[in-house]
Amino acid sequence: MQRWVQGLIIWTLPSSSGSAAVRPFSALIMLVGVLxxxxxxGATFLFSMRVHAIGGNDINTGVxxxxxxxxxxxxxxxxxxxAQHVGAARMAALAALCVGAGVVSFALVEHVSSFDVVPGFLVGFGWGAFCLAAPMALAERTNDAERGxxxxxxxTMQMxxxxxxxAIAGFAIRFWRMPLGGVLYAIGGMCVLAAVLLELFGRLAPHVRATSATQEPASPDPWLLKVGVIARTRAVYPIVIIALGGCVFSGLMTFQMSLVQGTEAKATTFFSVYTVTVIATRWLLSRVVIxxxxxxxxxxxxxxxxxGSAAMFVVPFHVLFQxxxxxxxxxxxGLAYPIVQLQAVNDSVAAHRRAALTWFVAAYFVGAFGFPAVGGWVLVHGGRVALLALIxxxxLAALTLAVLRDRQRAETLSANA
Known part of the structure; x- marks a missing residue:
């Protein structure tokens, strides 16, 4: 454990390409809070199990x-x-508390009803605010050279x-015989600890103040009103791409237990392998990808x-495909998300970067939380193959947009040459 912590501290040290304002100790606090x-x-992927346990189906999960x-x-x-009034870091801490409240509320639900949307709303409200406020807090404390x-x-810590x-919840339920409700309560407690750490990070880490005379100030207009401006830039491509990627991610994660039903595969295996892969690839390949x-x-x-989506079609024939x-x-x-996020920021002018980041986060949640509502209906009425085909x-649509974005960039460079 001590070696792992030492390795994490080294990982947070600034690279030789520049100096970041975030100190290693502050960075460690922030990263653990994000984790x-x-x-x-991640507890939302247990909601399907919880819904089935109280007599519902995948449509209820989607709702x-x-x-x-x-x-x-x-x-x-x-x-x-x-965030303008309390600071981005404190807003992230408050958002973590809201996520925890939603998870605990879902553990308290004993029967399927229309009120099931309330715990989901709390989780969505908190996670949406967190995924915007936390990157804002990080962007305020890093320079352009180190931000990517x-x-x-x-x-990495988020994924x-x-x-x-x-994955750990499934292990605890299967081998430690912990009730699902108890697991959800424990995860809610983790969110409370996360809030404390994020608040501490905001107090310890200084801001990086822009000194460039050419940097444009952020526009005060609401982010919703900037959709037209952003849609006329290449930032629209990564925004739509992340929405489609969120559909793939949430589809495979949310309905994993239903997708492997009737096979020898276990949903916890998918979660575990996914997590190990994210950790390994981010630690080993992060600097290469950058x-x-x-x-x-x-x-x-x-x-x-x-x-990866295609491999799920073959799981009934061999468990290793899972x-x-x-x-x-x-x-x-796992590696595409931060790259596409950086593209959304860099493809927009400085005055609209906060709006572009906001639209990026909103688009991700359209896929991550909106897709299960459609996917649950498809799974119940169309079956496993239909859902996988939709995923x-x-x-494929996300990949097509990435190709089109690259082509537009090439055409723009040729026109300016």
């Missing part, structure tokens, strides 16, 4: 997560305004918490994500 808060979002989708839009819409690497570190939460041309890296990684799907999804989607189609 624990992300476990709260609960549809409430989460609504909550994310409210959370994202309020984050910018609240810090986004990758942030996303680790998301995947490890259901140095690659982002357009090429995006297309390669999205191709792996599509192949692990292959988890590895491909963990590598492809694969979303992945």
């Amino acid at each position: 624990l808060a992300s476990a709260g979002y 609960a997560l549809a409430g989460a989708a609504l909550g994310t839009f409210v959370g994202v819409s309020l984050t910018g305004w609240v 690497l810090w986004f990758l570190r942030f996303a 680790t918490g998301i995947g490890a939460s259901p 140095k690659l041309r982002s357009e090429t890296a995006t297309k390669v990684l999205l191709t792996m994500m599509v192949l 692990s292959a799907a988890a590895v491909l999804l963990g590598t492809g989607y 694969a189609a979303c992945g």
Whole structure:
């Protein structure tokens, strides 16, 4: 354990390419807080198990997560305004508390009803606010040279918490005989600890103040009103790509237990392999990916994500294809997310970067929380193959948009030459 902590501290040290304002100790606090808060979002992949335990089906799961989708839009819409008054780091801490409240509320539900959307709304509100406020807090404390690497570190811990939460929960339920409700309570407690750590991070880490005379100030207009401006830039491509990628990710994770039903595969295996893959690829490949041309890296990684979706079709014939799907999804989607996020920021002008980041987060949640509402209906009425076909189609569409974005960039460079 001591070696692991030492390795994490070394990982947080600034690279030789520049100096970041975030000190190693502050970075460690922030990363652990992100890890624990992300476990709260990972608990949503247990909602299907909880719904089935109280007599519901996958349609009911989709309805609960549809409430989460609504909550994310409210959370994202309020984050910018609240962060101006209390600070982005404190807003992230408050959001982690809201996620924990939603997870605990879902544990308290004993019967399927229309009120199931309330816990989902709380989780969505908190997670939507967190995914916007936490990157804002990080962006405020890093310079342009280091921001891409810090986004990758942030996303590493985020993806680790998301995947490890259901994996460890499944292990605890199966081998330690813990009730699902008790597991959800424990995850809620982790979110409380995450809030404390994020608040501490905000107090310890200083801001990086912009000194460039050419830097444009952030526009005070609401992010919703900037959709036209952003749609006329290349930032629209990564925003739509992440929405489609969120569909693939949430589809395979949320309905994993239903997708492997009747086979020898176990859902916890998928969660575990996915988590290990995300950790390994981020630790081993993060600096390599940062140095690659982002357009090429995006297309390669999205191709792996599509192949991961395709591998799930073959799981009934051999259980190892489930692990292959988890590895491909963990590598492809896991590494693509921070790259596409950085593209959304860099493809927009400085005055609209906060709005572009907000739209990016909102688009992700359209896929992550909105897709299960559609996917649950398809799974119940169309079956496993129909759902997998829909998931694969979303992945192919994301890959197509990445190709189109690259082509538009090439045409723009040729016109300016």
